Amino acid sequence: MKIKIFYFARLKETLKFSTEDLELPDDAFANTLTILKLKAHLAKRSDVWQQMLMGKLKVRGAINHALVDDNALIVDGDEVAFFPPVTGG
């Protein structure tokens, strides 16, 4: 399965990634990939990724422009985003 991921604010700045296209093996993830699983998968990249995605920063996830919780299911073609709690207004 293929997904697109966006990173914002502190995550974008620290990870030095604003967006990426990610291909995941179907046998490992198809129909079972959640926001939490994706975070854990990405966190394996390095200590910085681990800290940013699984650390004390309360990362929020969105799928196709809608805020979702950690258990939300991601499917092929989804646009996923990770960002810190919002601070607009």
Place this chain on the structure above:
Amino acid sequence: MKIKIFYFARLKETLKFSTEDLELPDDAFANTLTILKLKAHLAKRSDVWQQMLMGKLKVRGAINHALVDDNALIVDGDEVAFFPPVTGG
């Protein structure tokens, strides 16, 4: 004692009075004139006065530009006002 009275809105229009200078006998009123007593005194002028001041219109009183209740004491030289509940804004 001498006082000045103002009437506003429906009262002014119906009584056809916007302001008057009123002299009251000291022996009858000095140190005992309240808003309620003054209303009752003025209400004797005619049925219209009775209706407007003592009828179902909830007339509010002010002394020297401050809203007061029926028991407030009026003294020589005071500026008194009578008006219906306010409807600004």
Place this chain on the structure above:
Amino acid sequence: MAVSVQTEDFDAGLEINRLQNARKDTGAVVSFVGLVRDLNEGDQVSQLTLEHYPGMTEKALEAIVNQAQSRWDIFDVTLIHRVGTLQATAQIVLVAVSSAHRGEAFKACEFIMDYLKTEAPFWKKELTQSGERWLDAKSSDDEARERWNQ
């Protein structure tokens, strides 16, 4: 504090800008504009005449603003209320409140309007197709004010 009772119209944008520019630590400006509705209690309204009690009205408005300033941490308030004869859709009243944070400005602005509606000596007379009529005070306005004492 700037309080004015006037026949002239006002410019809400200008007044909001004045509050914004007065201090560099202003974070929020909440404003209310009240207008003459062309419809009231099912009747078409063509104009509204506002009467007031010169001298007392200004004092009452200042007292209301002072109360708001003592209850909430706000920077400044502009309050303009028109009197005289106004056409449908005309502006009647402006309340603008500046503060560091939004919660205080929202509360103070609504408080001032709720008290103005029940304590400031203004009276409205409408002109409809069936003639002139004085407006009656609304119990909903009394209830709106009472919320602040709970």
Place this chain on the structure above:
Amino acid sequence: MAVSVQTEDFDAGLEINRLQNARKDTGAVVSFVGLVRDLNEGDQVSQLTLEHYPGMTEKALEAIVNQAQSRWDIFDVTLIHRVGTLQATAQIVLVAVSSAHRGEAFKACEFIMDYLKTEAPFWKKELTQSGERWLDAKSSDDEARERWNQ
């Protein structure tokens, strides 16, 4: 409904006038303007950079306005939020709400701000004398939003 995420500044007076003139039965327009304070957490702030998530931010704002319109009897809403780099005292956000009566407009305007603060994807980075820093979300904003669910 008019929702805009933009780098350009806005004219609050113009937007308020637009809402006023849209319907003759408008009785109230409540508006909020949020500004860049030159002071935050004791530090001098010279500028603020606002990042957003193009596409999602607009949808989130529209969803918040829709919620307000379903909860209260309001006529229309204008919501403008700036992004990019803003100097101290610059305008950040405008929310203006029109309605027949004031209570509904006050509630809807404050509701929109409380939800925007906690649900709309914007992030602020301040520039102070000691460098840049991302702002942390405030628990007081979460509490302000939770009031609406009680």
